[in-house]
Amino acid sequence: MAKGRVGVNEERCKSCGLCVAACPMKVLRISDKINKKGYRPVEQFKEGCIACRMCAITCPDVVLEVFRLEDDKACNA
Amino acid sequence: MKETKIFEKPKSMIDVTTHYCPGCTHGVAHRLVAEVIDELQIQERTVAVAPVGCSVFLYNYINVDSYEAAHGRAPAVASACKRLLPDSVVFSYQGDGDLASIGMAEIVHAANRGEKITVIFINNAIYGMTGGQMAPTTLVGQKATTCPLGRDPKLAGYPIRMCEMLATLQAPAYITRVSVAKPKYTIKAKEALTKAFQTQIEGKGFSFVEILSTCPTNWGMRPVDATNWLEEHMMPEFPLGVFKTPE
Numbered sequence: 001m002a003k004g005r006v007g008v009n010e011e012r013c014k015s016c017g018l019c020v021a022a023c024p025m026k027v028l029r030i031s032d033k034i035n036k037k038g039y040r041p042v043e044q045f046k047e048g049c050i051a052c053r054m055c056a057i058t059c060p061d062v063v064l065e066v067f068r069l070e071d072d073k074a075c076n077a
Numbered sequence: 078m079k080e081t082k083i084f085e086k087p088k089s090m091i092d093v094t095t096h097y098c099p100g101c102t103h104g105v106a107h108r109l110v111a112e113v114i115d116e117l118q119i120q121e122r123t124v125a126v127a128p129v130g131c132s133v134f135l136y137n138y139i140n141v142d143s144y145e146a147a148h149g150r151a152p153a154v155a156s157a158c159k160r161l162l163p164d165s166v167v168f169s170y171q172g173d174g175d176l177a178s179i180g181m182a183e184i185v186h187a188a189n190r191g192e193k194i195t196v197i198f199i200n201n202a203i204y205g206m207t208g209g210q211m212a213p214t215t216l217v218g219q220k221a222t223t224c225p226l227g228r229d230p231k232l233a234g235y236p237i238r239m240c241e242m243l244a245t246l247q248a249p250a251y252i253t254r255v256s257v258a259k260p261k262y263t264i265k266a267k268e269a270l271t272k273a274f275q276t277q278i279e280g281k282g283f284s285f286v287e288i289l290s291t292c293p294t295n296w297g298m299r300p301v302d303a304t305n306w307l308e309e310h311m312m313p314e315f316p317l318g319v320f321k322t323p324e
Contacts, residue, residue, distance in 0.1 A: 014100070016301075017299070053084045057264065058260050060104030060105050067080040
């Protein structure tokens, strides 16, 4: 299965939690940090992202960027 | 480890924080429109017509030429724009208070004339900006500030189904109802928007996309609960589907 990483634009996040509910691997959660608007931004708190983009598709504030990770070795093989 | 970015903000979306409440799916609809504009490479010739309602600031978020129409009159403004600039791609983006209430005449006649415009209709079954009053699309029994005991059909009638109504007309080319409540619906919504814009670009006629949307603030729910409520209560009343498709 593909490996991925989620990038969070913390100042844009409004802490609605839709991405947390949408993530099939449950790697997202609302963090303890507070941004300038007073919301607690979402964070990826563990490995296991499969780069499915469900979080980014459901995010109303386009907070999330999704990266697919590829092993250099796997690319050569 | 090599990283490839597979999802980012569409280029025709302006990089600002929206004024929408947390969990409001207007943001998703905006992003889908921007993605479609990017993919069809029509940013330079697209004209947006913003409504009155929560999405009144559409022009601050999508980087295309824009009008702000009087309440409900967006289809009339869009018709004029399209007739004067036939090469442009014109869309109006309207809520249910705007389109199904005060703007009922404009939408019906624009559809009936078969204007070559695209209308994006956000249906969240309530008036958002003014503070949660009953809308023409409010469900029977649904509570709002002007029907605190729930909508009573004897007093206020039944929710209006815009897609079904417009589909009885001969002129419209493409009429569909989609949702952005969950990713599986959002993916289909984008396909529908793409088809709607293509219908206009190919000159086939009037296209109408109704998007079932949530309003967590005025429904008095957490955003995730609102998406579930939409699935359970709104979808049976407003079934998703294609009501008219270009030949």
